Amino acid sequence: MTESTLELRPAASASQPHLDPIVGGRVELQLLTTLKCNLKCTYCSLGVGDVLGSQTELKYDIEQLAAFIDKQLAGKEIYVTFYGGEPTLNLPLMKEVMRRFPGFRYQLQTNGTLLDNLPDWMLHKLSNVLVSIDGGEATTDGFRGRGVWRQVQKNVAHVRDRIGGTVTARVTWGKPETSFEELDDLAESFDYLYWQFVADEQYGGDSLERRKEVLVRLIDKFFNRTDKLYPLIPLMGMVRNKVLPSRVEELCHGLTQCRVSTHILNVMPDGRIFPCPDMLYDPAMQMGEIQGNWLKCSPLQPHPAMPCESCEAFAWCRRNCMKNLHRGYVQGDAAYRERVVEPICELIRFMGREIDRHDPQAWFAEATLPVRKQVADAEVYEYVEIMP
Ligand code: SF4
Ligand code: SF4
Incomplete structure (x- = not known):
């Protein structure tokens, strides 16, 4: 008997x-193929606890992975995200997994600088490629290093027609x-734009007001047309949840929409499994292991100390974001709560009010069927956090 069968999910009711x-x-x-990266982004969450670069070799093999899948995930529809570090630095593992499990869906999360190394057959099989970019050239190069923005744009243009799914x-x-124009440029040139507010102390002074000004313009543009989708994932997801409230239950069963409480397994190169890729430094977060072939419920669950309800x-x-709520309210990190978690929650509530100002139900009622289909059912909801 595995540990999992003995544990009750804390959020579950007795009945x-x-x-x-x-x-x-x-x-x-979500397979972290390596913890190495070829860039040094200033805000990288793997820098916490020196996770980045700490594991350079895989400590499990494909047979152990297959045995884990057979025993722990039998009957589930499985999709794999290659993650890192920079996952394309371990191309052999990516190839081995894609060949061994041809029926799975695949996503790649990449910094984009090595995308042109992928052979066509791999590109064809990718349902979604998440390309990390921070905005326009100055913003991106400021975080990631000189020349990165141009290199990423060039690589994406080079492989785009060969990627089977969305980018x-x-x-x-x-x-x-960060300006409206730079986010708008990305929304217009990629299939989707997805953002998260940085989990760092970047919310002092007038910075909330400045972000709100940009959000007002993004939300205005989202509701401007009913015949063409403005493909901003957090707005699509929030509007979906407001106009079709039952959908919030479907993929994540009413729990956090980033999947950490329900159905995402981050597998480190050493085989340990965690729910959140930003908390790999905390042994208390471990929920399984490939080699030992065990899995238990995610420890990142709703807690009475969280203010959400x-x-x-x-x-x-x-x-x-359960990591933010856990740090701010369960672990009681008051500085993090005040300087990071609460400002982000203020921005989220602000976005909700701005969306309501545009009468999302009336907009949805007028939208063309393709736009409604995307808002209701976009496959990309399965691959990203939905909320910012
Ligand atoms: S805005 Fe913040 S407090 Fe409100 S539900 Fe979301 S995470 Fe919880
Ligand atoms: S949104 Fe979810 S996956 Fe992302 S850092 Fe927060 S808890 Fe982790």
Whole structure:
């Protein structure tokens, strides 16, 4: 018997216990192919606890991975995200996994600088490529190093026609100076733009107001047309949750929409499994291991100390980032709560009010069927956090 069968998910009710560590029929296997990276982004979350670069070799093999999948994930629909470090630095593992499990769906999260190393057959099989970029050239190169923005744009243009699925710009909205124009350029040139507010002390002075000014323009543009989607994932997701509230239950069962409480497994190169890729430094977060072939429920679950259930945003936000809530309210890191978590929650509530100002139900009612389909059902919702 595995540990998992003995554990009750803390959020489960007594009448409906979740005995399965994976809630629902799908599971995302996020394989950190390496913890090495060829860039040095200033805000990298793997820098916490010196995780970045700490594991350079894989400590499990493909047979152990297959045995884990057979025993722990039997009957689930599996999709794999290659993650790192920079995952393309371990191309042999990516190839081995894609050949061994041809029926899975695949996503790549990459900094884009080595994308042109992927052979065509791999590009064809990718359902989504998340390309990390921070905005325009000055912003991106400021965080990532000189010349990175141009190199990424060139590489994406070079491989784009050969990628089977979508290409999503993944932005960490770090600086308050990030402009509407640079986010808009990304939204217009990629299939989707997805951003998260940086989990760092970047919310002092007038920086919230500056971000709100940009958010007002992005939200205005989102509602400007009903015949063409403005493909900003956090806005699509929030609008979906407001106009089709039952959808918030479907993929994540009403728990956080970043999947850490329900169905994402981050597998480190050493085989240990964690729910959140930003908390790999904390042994208390471990929820399984490939070699030992065990899995238990995610420890990142709703907690009475979290303020979400009395928040105006709860119905559509559903506890945005469990790492932030855990650090701020469960571990009691007051400085982090005040300087990072609360400002981000303020921005989320602000976005909700701005969306309401545009009467999302009336907009959805007028939208063309392709736009409605995308808002309701976009496959990309499965691959990203949805909330910012
Ligand atoms: S805005 Fe913050 S407090 Fe409100 S539900 Fe979301 S994460 Fe929780
Ligand atoms: S949004 Fe989810 S996956 Fe991302 S850092 Fe927060 S808890 Fe982790």
